[in-house]
Amino acid sequence: MPGIIEILDTTLRDGEQSPGVNLCPEEKLEIARNLEKLKVDIIEGGFPITSAGDLQAIKLISENVKEPVIAALARTRQEDIDTAWESLEKARRPRIHTFIATSDIHLKYKLNKTREEVLEMAEAGVKYAKKYVEDVQFSAEDASRSDLDFLCQVIERVIQAGATVINVPDTVGYQVPQQFGQLIERIREKVPATDKITLSVHCHNDLGLALANSLAAIEKGVTQVECTINGIGERAGNTAMEELVMTLATRADFYQYYSTNINQKNIFRTSRLVSKLTNMLVQANKAVVGRNAFAHESGIHQDGVLKEKSTYEIMKPESIGLLDNRIVLGKHSGRHAFKIKLKEMGFEKLSEEELQKLFERFKDLVDKRQIVSEHEMEAIIEEELRKVPEYYQLSYFQIFTGNKFRPTATVGIIREGELIEEAACGGGPVDAMYRTIDRITGIQTKLMDYSIKAVTGGRDALGEVNIRLTDNGNIISGRGVSTDILEASVKAYINAINKIVKKRGGLYGDDRGGEDNCQSRRQG
Ligand code: KIV
Ligand code: ZN
DSSP states (O other): OOEEOEEEEOTTTTGGGSTTOOOOHHHHHHHHHHHHHHTOSEEEEEOGGGOHHHHHHHHHHHHHOOSSEEEEEEESSHHHHHHHHHHHTTOSSEEEEEEEEOSHHIIIIIIOOOHHHHHHHHHHHHHHHHTTOSOEEEEEETGGGSOHHHHHHHHHHHHHTTOSEEEEEETTSOOOHHHHHHHHHHHHHHOGGGGGSEEEEEEBOTTSOHHHHHHHHHHTTOOEEEEBGGGOOSTTOBOBHHHHHHHHHHTTTTSTTEEOOOOGGGHHHHHHHHHHHHTOOOOTTOTTTSTTTTOOOSHHHHHHHHHOGGGTOSSOGGGGTOOOOOEEEETTOOHHHHHHHHHHTTBOOOOHHHHHHHHHHHHHHHHHHSEEEHHHHHHHHHHHHTOOOOSEEEEEEEEEOOTTSOOEEEEEEEETTEEEEEEEEOSSHHHHHHHHHHHHHOOOOEEEEEEEEESSSSTTOOEEEEEEEEETTEEEEEEEEESSHHHHHHHHHHHHHHHHHHHTTSTTSOSOOSSOTTOOOBOO
8 A cells, every 4th residue: 555655844943953054934934835835744843942033933834834734843841842832832733843862872971861761751741742732743862873672662651651753863874774774673563552653764864874764764664754955954964855755756666655745846946945045055966956967968968868858867857846947038028027027936025115126136137138037037036035234235346356466356335324445455356355345344254165156057147156154153144146256256245244243233233133134025
C-alpha cells in the first residue's frame, strides 16, 4: 500500500538557526504562506521562548495559515511549553514540539543530569504539553549517539505520557545510511508502541548524508521527515525538502510505496523566496534548485538534450515550476501594463507610492536594457519593498581604478538631508568604496562574505550583490541590485549599514527606525 511521507518543514526554526539568518515575523509569514501553497503537512514556525520575534511570528502564522499543522518548539520546561502554547492558541491545528537530549555526552556536559532525571523531565514535559493540546511531538535530541536501551526507555515513557509523534534526530549529522536505518528498525522492534504513533526523523548534513539517512529511515518505516527549503539549518544544514520530494517522485519506480503531498510546481518559487529572505545564496550546482541543475554545458550533452531531453534530464524543469525566463515588459509598456504584470507576479497590495517608485526603476532599466524579464523585475521589487529606513542614502560615487593604480573612491552620501562627501583608497574598487563609507558613517564593520551574481544571462544583465558583515558580534546582511556591479556593491553596503543603525535604535540611538518595511506585499 503506498504510504504518504508527511513533511515537517523546519525552515522557519532550524533553517533560521543558520548563522547570519534573521527573519522578521512578516517574512516568516510570507514563507509560511508559500509553504502552505507547497502543501507541506506541518510548519515548524520557531522556538518562541528564545525570542519575542519568534513568539510574534508563530502567532501571526497561526492566525493566517490554516491548512497545515503549525508547530512550536519548546524544551521540556513548563515556561517553554506555556510560551509555545501562547504562540499556537489561534492555530487551527496546533502542535507542541518538546525535546530533551538523550545522549550521555549531552547529559554529562550540557544538561548535567542523570538518565533518571532526563527520563522524568521528558515524561513531565509531554504530560504538561498534553494539558494544552492533543498533538504533542517529542524529540530525543542527539538520539543517534544515544545508548539504544536508554533511548527506547525514553521513547516508551513519552508515548505512555501521550506523545503522538516521536522524532529521532541525527542532531550532529554523524550517522551513515545503513546504520541509521538499523537504528529505526531497532527502535520499532524494541518499542512496539511506535506503530501507534507517527515516527519521524530529523537529519543534519554534516557529512553530506542527510538525504541518504532520511531515505534509509523511510525504508525502515518512518512516516514523517523533517526538512528545510534549500537544506538550510544549523551548521551544514538539514535534509533539503526539494531533494527528498524529487527523489521520491523521480524514483517512484524504486520508492513505489512512498510519496508526499507536496505540490512540486511551487518548489522553485519557494526556494528563491527563502534564498532571498534569508540572504543565503543557493549554490549553482545544488541538486534540484541550483542555477546549473538543468543547464547543459558540454556539446555532447547539449546535442543529446536537443534530440531527446531524457538523454541527460531525469526531471523536467517545469515539474518544479522552473519557467522559462520570459520577457515581460519593454520600453513601450505603460504604467497600466506594468501594474497588471506585477499583479500576475503576485504583488497586489502595493500603494500608489510604491507602484510609482517601482515604475520609475523599471523605466530607468528599460532605458538601458530595452526589455526586462520577470526575474529582473522580481529582484528590483524585492529590493524596493524590503528597504530598511534610509538613514544613509547614496547620492553618487566615483571610482578611479586601473591595473597600475591604487583604487580610489569618492562617495557622496545624504544623511538627514545633508550631503557628506569623503574619499579613500583601498585594495580594490569595492574595498575603496566601503572604506569611504566607513569614514562617513563612523561605523566599523568586518566584511565576512561578498557575492555577486547575474540575475539573468547576457552582458548587460542586472547584477545582484549580497554581503554579510559583523557588527559587535551580530551578523548583518545587505543586498543591492543594479546593472552596474559597483553600484550594486555600494547599495548592498549601505543597506547593511542602515540595518545596523536601525538595530542600534537610529542615528542617535533613540528611535525604532520608523516604519519596519519588512512587511510583505506579496499576496498569500
Ligand atoms: O537537531 C536537532 O536535534 C533538533 C531538535 C530540536 C529536533 O533540531
Ligand atoms: Zn536540528
